[in-house]
Amino acid sequence: MPGQIQHPGYEEEKLLRVSKLLPCRDVQAGRLLALMGEPEQYSYPSIFIYGHRATGKSHVLHTLLNELELPYATVSCVECLSLGLLFQKIILSLFGSDCVPLLPRSPSLSDFVRVYKQLCVQSTAKQTKYIVLDRADLLRDMEANILPAFLRLQELVEDNVTVVLLSEIVWEKFRPNTGCFEPLLLHFPDYSKDELQQIMCEDSHPSYTSELYSAFINILLGVFYSVCRDLRELRHLAALNFFKFIEPLEKDEVKESDIHRLWRNIEPHLKKAMQTVYLREVSSVQWEQQQMAEKEAGALRGLSAHAHVELPYYSKFLLIAAYLASYNPARTDKRFFVKHHGKIKKNNFLKKHEKTSNHLLGPKPFPLDRLLAVFYSVVDSRVAPTASVFSQISSLVTLQLLSQLGHDDQLDAPKYKCAVSLDFIQAISRTVSFDIVKYLYDFL
Amino acid sequence: MSKRKAKKTHMTVGACISQVQTILRERFCHQMLPEKPVGMESQYKHLLELLKRTAVHGESNSVLIVGPRGSGKTMLLKCVLRELLEVTEVKKNVLQVHLHGLLQTDDRIALKEITRQLNLENVVGDKVFGSFAENLAFLLEALKKGDRSNSRPVFFILDEFDLFAHHKNQTLLYNLLDVSQSAQAPIAVIGLTCRLDVLELLEKRVKSRFSHRQIQLLSSLSFGKYLDNVISQLGLPQDFPDTKFSEEWNDSIKRLCEDKAVMAVLQKQYNSSKDFRSLHMLLILTLSQVSVSNPSIKPADLLEASRVCGADSKANMLHGLSILELCLIIAMKHLNDIYDGEPFNFQMVYNEFKKFLQRKSHSIYNFDKPVIMKAFEHLQQLELIRSMEGSTANIQKDYQLMKLMLDHNQVMECLQKYPQCPTDVKQWAMSAFG
Numbered sequence A: 001m002p003g004q005i006q007h008p009g010y011e012e013e014k015l016l017r018v019s020k021l022l023p024c025r026d027v028q029a030g031r032l033l034a035l036m037g038e039p040e041q042y043s044y045p046s047i048f049i050y051g052h053r054a055t056g057k058s059h060v061l062h063t064l065l066n067e068l069e070l071p072y073a074t075v076s077c078v079e080c081l082s083l084g085l086l087f088q089k090i091i092l093s094l095f096g097s098d099c100v101p102l103l104p105r106s107p108s109l110s111d112f113v114r115v116y117k118q119l120c121v122q123s124t125a126k127q128t129k130y131i132v133l134d135r136a137d138l139l140r141d142m143e144a145n146i147l148p149a150f151l152r153l154q155e156l157v158e159d160n161v162t163v164v165l166l167s168e169i170v171w172e173k174f175r176p177n178t179g180c181f182e183p184l185l186l187h188f189p190d191y192s193k194d195e196l197q198q199i200m201c202e203d204s205h206p207s208y209t210s211e212l213y214s215a216f217i218n219i220l221l222g223v224f225y226s227v228c229r230d231l232r233e234l235r236h237l238a239a240l241n242f243f244k245f246i247e248p249l250e251k252d253e254v255k256e257s258d259i260h261r262l263w264r265n266i267e268p269h270l271k272k273a274m275q276t277v278y279l280r281e282v283s284s285v286q287w288e289q290q291q292m293a294e295k296e297a298g299a300l301r302g303l304s305a306h307a308h309v310e311l312p313y314y315s316k317f318l319l320i321a322a323y324l325a326s327y328n329p330a331r332t333d334k335r336f337f338v339k340h341h342g343k344i345k346k347n348n349f350l351k352k353h354e355k356t357s358n359h360l361l362g363p364k365p366f367p368l369d370r371l372l373a374v375f376y377s378v379v380d381s382r383v384a385p386t387a388s389v390f391s392q393i394s395s396l397v398t399l400q401l402l403s404q405l406g407h408d409d410q411l412d413a414p415k416y417k418c419a420v421s422l423d424f425i426q427a428i429s430r431t432v433s434f435d436i437v438k439y440l441y442d443f444l
Numbered sequence B: 001m002s003k004r005k006a007k008k009t010h011m012t013v014g015a016c017i018s019q020v021q022t023i024l025r026e027r028f029c030h031q032m033l034p035e036k037p038v039g040m041e042s043q044y045k046h047l048l049e050l051l052k053r054t055a056v057h058g059e060s061n062s063v064l065i066v067g068p069r070g071s072g073k074t075m076l077l078k079c080v081l082r083e084l085l086e087v088t089e090v091k092k093n094v095l096q097v098h099l100h101g102l103l104q105t106d107d108r109i110a111l112k113e114i115t116r117q118l119n120l121e122n123v124v125g126d127k128v129f130g131s132f133a134e135n136l137a138f139l140l141e142a143l144k145k146g147d148r149s150n151s152r153p154v155f156f157i158l159d160e161f162d163l164f165a166h167h168k169n170q171t172l173l174y175n176l177l178d179v180s181q182s183a184q185a186p187i188a189v190i191g192l193t194c195r196l197d198v199l200e201l202l203e204k205r206v207k208s209r210f211s212h213r214q215i216q217l218l219s220s221l222s223f224g225k226y227l228d229n230v231i232s233q234l235g236l237p238q239d240f241p242d243t244k245f246s247e248e249w250n251d252s253i254k255r256l257c258e259d260k261a262v263m264a265v266l267q268k269q270y271n272s273s274k275d276f277r278s279l280h281m282l283l284i285l286t287l288s289q290v291s292v293s294n295p296s297i298k299p300a301d302l303l304e305a306s307r308v309c310g311a312d313s314k315a316n317m318l319h320g321l322s323i324l325e326l327c328l329i330i331a332m333k334h335l336n337d338i339y340d341g342e343p344f345n346f347q348m349v350y351n352e353f354k355k356f357l358q359r360k361s362h363s364i365y366n367f368d369k370p371v372i373m374k375a376f377e378h379l380q381q382l383e384l385i386r387s388m389e390g391s392t393a394n395i396q397k398d399y400q401l402m403k404l405m406l407d408h409n410q411v412m413e414c415l416q417k418y419p420q421c422p423t424d425v426k427q428w429a430m431s432a433f434g
Ligand SMILES: Nc1ncnc2c1ncn2[C@@H]1O[C@H](COP(=O)(O)OP(=O)(O)OP(=O)(O)O)[C@@H](O)[C@H]1O
Pocket: A180, A181, B027, B030, B031, B032, B033, B034, B036, B037, B038, B039, B040, B067, B068, B069, B070, B071, B072, B073, B074, B075, B076, B193, B194, B275, B276, B277
């Protein structure tokens, strides 16, 4: 086997198992193991491992430490709402649950180090202990002494301990201004397309041949690889879409060897998945349900969730008015709205002065009276609204479709910005048969 | 035993290598104290004399050891203490209190720790003190032994000394230095810090109580000495069990350090920092490649270690971006070129990318805007781009002002290394204007 990890300090058999569990990561695992050395030899006080999401950082560490039966604690910083919790988990994993009560309530770092030292003196174990801190970027948000202290924990507790930090953010973004003990940096490179293919093929479905599954993964990667290289995400997508892929086989419409037909069947489907599941617009469960529904109705439905915001009729116009007020220069309002609705003669329209379009720079704030003026102009031919305009404005703010600027105490002159995209406002406009593009300065 | 020593022991290569690893790792990974600190003889003598005066003659004192990270402050102090404590009289008499700026983050914690380290927890019991000074005075008083009129000398060692200056009112520093001046009890206050401007952090009343003794550790090692150091750091000790192996090993180290490529690597290392700690990192990476199948250090091992040490993290991360994310980075680069590094927003990046797609590209297909947004957000999570706005509450994602945290060269280098980068994307990146 090409990628067999070797080290004289460990049993051959265990290493073989590790190698099997870590396809495509044998170089990294081997390098790490070489750094760790034999169980009782010192390893570098702190090691910082960085690499993109799902490049196997935690997996490699966990597999090595677990399979080789080394003493270790792994803690994900996401789970540590308090420092106390972090310290407890470490003490628990390294010394056992009866030692946890030694920590006082809401322990300081000083308490942690004291308890740690005390426990070390009592035990005779000589093996290197490992403390693995996942999502280490969050350490930066904790008290300022935490990160530098973990980096030199070996010196502080005077024990044979190595702290491993895992992160998808580069080390440069961690270094405090007065410097600290510099950890040893190790990079976990991204998986290549072939490696992804190899790893993902291991999940093949028991009732189908591995060739078929491999072909499926190939197609899936063809669609998603240019956007996403996150193994975890790709796996998820594979699991969700495999049944759609084999549907024609189930129905006996296509033979297994006819990959091309299968491809034609699945590709549009995957592209649609990219717009929805990948963006988390619909949950996996919803996606599956939609697949079922589609199967029955045989019809395609619009999947984009954004199209489905239901607003009261006048609120839609308020939002449209807000959009226009945000993206049109105020001085152009007259030209758009003084005349009778709609038609604008192009020939006598002012030339554009600004170089950059407002759709690049983003919405500008506008005062309430301008909003109202535009609003009354766009709804003019329709029924005039009753009193509720103000409450509708505030509910648009609550829905975060409008954002209010300034403080609450500036009641006299609140300013607003429209917070929706062009696509969204176009969709809204269509539902009230208003052609918004005609009223936008940028598109004249 | 002695008979066996006289006879040359022969061990298997595996056993030798394992032994080598154990010995050298203690040096590189465990900051084992050297027999004598290299290149700081005068500082060593100075500190030793100073502490002796407290330990033996009961004179109080204060001193700061100042030097950059990894320059050997902690090591120097420990070596001095090691020598000092070899004297039985001193060992019996002197008490040590070790405080660390990273651990004792306020004076209440520090006081508790002092009490604990002086073994006075029982003596203090539930007593309540009016002030910090009173408490400290009580502790020092308690150290006086029944029959003796003299109290025992105490070394107060404050690592990361500058951090104590951030404590409220600098109470601890004030009181310790005050005692050290007023001859209440013989104490030595020893501060270790990497901040050369440390005195400016001290309040006037604190500063005036400090002796103004400073020991500076600014390495003036020549490259020749540095090389000697590397050799001795990698060398095996006299008492290595297998003499034949250790002789061969030590010879091979000497030869290694005469190699041209190795010299160049070490010269580069020396130029960037002369301190031992960064050297140790290089050496552990080198050592980790030594195994039964590679039982001595080859030049290639050191070169590889240097490559790992010197790798550009950002470039490594750029390599793993998806092609879509890469395209966004290129669009940002263009925006930076056009607008002279002014911040940009998503909409502008999107627009720039669209322009490229419309103009030529056939290799990249048209992604939906939300997909592109997701890629953009991923870049933000990776902190390759950073929001310029403090609070993001009121601004739409599309229009938040951002800055690219990479420079022109980093982007261009990344393109060279990017696996299977489509030609049109490369050309687009190369073109002067988006
Ligand atoms: N002159 C020297 N001779 C031998 N070893 C040295 C020398 N200087 C430094 N070292 C070694 O370099 C390493 C770093 O030294 P040390 O921890 O004392 O630095 P420091 O100045 O305390 O750094 P920090 O500011 O981060 O605390 C130690 O392993 C030490 O043994």
